[in-house]
Amino acid sequence: MSPRSYRTAIVGTGGIATAHARAMHQSEDRARLLAVVDVDGDRARAFADTWSVPRSFASLSELLLEEEVDLVHVCTPPQQHAPMIRACLKAGTSVLVEKPPALSLAEVDELLEAERRSSGRVGTVFQHRFGPAAIRLRRMAAAGELGRPLLATCATQWYRDDAYFEVAWRGSWESEGGGPTMGHGIHQFDLLLSVLGEWQEVSAVAVRSARQTQTEDISMALVTFDNDAVASVVNSVVSPRETSALRFDYQHATVELEHLYGYSDADWTVTAAPGHDDVATRWAAESSDVSSGHDQQLAAVLDALDAGTALPVSLDDARTTMEFIAALYASAFTGQRVRRGDIGPHSPFYHRMDGSGAPWAGAIA
Known part of the structure; x- marks a missing residue:
C-alpha cells in the first residue's frame, strides 16, 4: 500500500x-x-x-x-x-x-x-532532534553504552546587530515572548533536554547588556537533572564569533557537537574514555551524510x-522545554532557584515569560 x-x-x-x-x-x-x-x-x-x-x-x-x-x-x-x-x-x-x-x-x-x-x-x-547523530546519541545513551551522564555544556552564542531588532516584532515580550532564551538558544537546549531527560532545578541570570530591546540579550543557567547530571546553558545574541555547541560527558565517552544553524556527522566528535574505545568504534560504524533540518x-x-x-x-x-524557559526567567528575575513544577497558574511567570517585569523594565534604553 x-x-x-x-x-x-x-x-x-x-x-x-x-x-x-x-x-x-x-x-x-x-x-x-x-x-x-x-x-x-x-x-x-x-x-x-x-x-x-x-x-x-x-x-x-x-x-x-x-x-x-x-x-x-x-x-x-x-x-x-x-x-x-x-x-x-x-x-x-x-x-x-x-x-x-x-x-x-x-x-x-x-x-x-x-x-x-x-x-x-x-x-x-x-x-x-532529528539529525541522525542526535538520534544515535539518544539511542546509545538509553542503551547504557555511554555509561551515566555526568556533565553537559550547551552554548548558543550568536550575533544580532541593532538593525536586526528594527523589525517591529523582535525584541519584545509581547511579540516574541523573550530574547535569545526564547528565540535563539531554544533549539540547542531543547536538544540538550531531549538527550538528558527530565530537568530538575534551574539557577539562572539574564541581562540586557548591549541591545536596545525589552528582552534580555544574554542568559546563563545551571541545571540539574533527575539522573544527577548537571549542565550549563548559555544564550547570547552579542557574540561576534558565532557558534552553537553542545558537549556531553558520560562515564565512557565525551560526545561533542559544534555547528551554527544545522549539523551533519562531520560536526560531531566522540572521545572515548580509557578502556572504552569500542564506543567510538560503534559511533563511527553508523556514520551518515544526512544533515539535521526540516x-x-x-x-x-x-x-x-x-x-x-x-x-x-x-x-x-514542547511544554517541557517551555517550562524550562519559564523557570530560567523566574530564577533570573527573582534570584531564586526554581524547580520543575514550581511555575503554575499562581506564578506571574506562568502567564508571561517576564513575570511581573524584567529588572530593567522602565529604564531608559
Missing part, C-alpha cells in the same frame, strides 16, 4: 517558510503544498509562484474556509502562533508550528486542552500522520 499524500499549506512566507517548502518538495509526494497564506498579498503570490503553489490567501480563516488541508505549517512571528493553532484545531486540522509554539506556559496549556477536543494534532519544529522532522511528522499517533515534537514534549 503506497503512503498517503497529505494536503498542506504554509502560513507566513518569511525566510523560514522556504525551509518548509523545500522539505515538502523533498518529501516524494507525501506532502503536497496546495496553498500559502500571508497578509502581504504580493509576497504570498510571489512565494506561490516560486514553489508552484496553486493558491494564495490573505488570511488563515480564508484558507480554512475554502481549502480542505490536512496539515498547516505555521511560520509567522511568535505572537501569532497560539491563535493560529487554535483556529486550525477548531477546524480539525493538524499543525506543524515553528518554535516557540506559544508565548507562555498558560498558552501552551490552553493549546493542550484545545488539542484534546480536536481531531487535529500539533507538532513543534525542533529540527535538531526535511527529517517533516518525514517524522508524515510517519506519525500515517500511524495516527502524536506528532513529533508534541505539545507535551
Whole structure:
C-alpha cells in the first residue's frame, strides 16, 4: 500500500517558510503544498509562484474556509502562533508550528486542552532532534553504552546587530515572548533536554547588556537533572564569533557537537574514555551524510500522520522545554532557584515569560 499524500499549506512566507517548502518538495509526494497564506498579498503570490503553489490567501480563516488541508505549517512571528493553532484545531486540522509554539506556559496549556477536543494534532519544529547523530546519541545513551551522564555544556552564542531588532516584532515580550532564551538558544537546549531527560532545578541570570530591546540579550543557567547530571546553558545574541555547541560527558565517552544553524556527522566528535574505545568504534560504524533540518522532522511528522499517533515534537514534549524557559526567567528575575513544577497558574511567570517585569523594565534604553 503506497503512503498517503497529505494536503498542506504554509502560513507566513518569511525566510523560514522556504525551509518548509523545500522539505515538502523533498518529501516524494507525501506532502503536497496546495496553498500559502500571508497578509502581504504580493509576497504570498510571489512565494506561490516560486514553489508552484496553486493558491494564495490573505488570511488563515480564508484558507480554512475554502481549502480542505490536512496539515498547516505555521511560520509567522511568535505572537501569532497560539491563535493560529487554535483556529486550525477548531477546524480539525493538524499543525506543524515553528518554535516557540506559544508565548507562555498558560498558552501552551490552553493549546493542550484545545488539542484534546480536536481531531487535529500539533507538532513543534525542533529540527535538531532529528539529525541522525542526535538520534544515535539518544539511542546509545538509553542503551547504557555511554555509561551515566555526568556533565553537559550547551552554548548558543550568536550575533544580532541593532538593525536586526528594527523589525517591529523582535525584541519584545509581547511579540516574541523573550530574547535569545526564547528565540535563539531554544533549539540547542531543547536538544540538550531531549538527550538528558527530565530537568530538575534551574539557577539562572539574564541581562540586557548591549541591545536596545525589552528582552534580555544574554542568559546563563545551571541545571540539574533527575539522573544527577548537571549542565550549563548559555544564550547570547552579542557574540561576534558565532557558534552553537553542545558537549556531553558520560562515564565512557565525551560526545561533542559544534555547528551554527544545522549539523551533519562531520560536526560531531566522540572521545572515548580509557578502556572504552569500542564506543567510538560503534559511533563511527553508523556514520551518515544526512544533515539535521526540516526535511527529517517533516518525514517524522508524515510517519506519525500515517500511524495516527502524536506528532513529533508534541505539545507535551514542547511544554517541557517551555517550562524550562519559564523557570530560567523566574530564577533570573527573582534570584531564586526554581524547580520543575514550581511555575503554575499562581506564578506571574506562568502567564508571561517576564513575570511581573524584567529588572530593567522602565529604564531608559
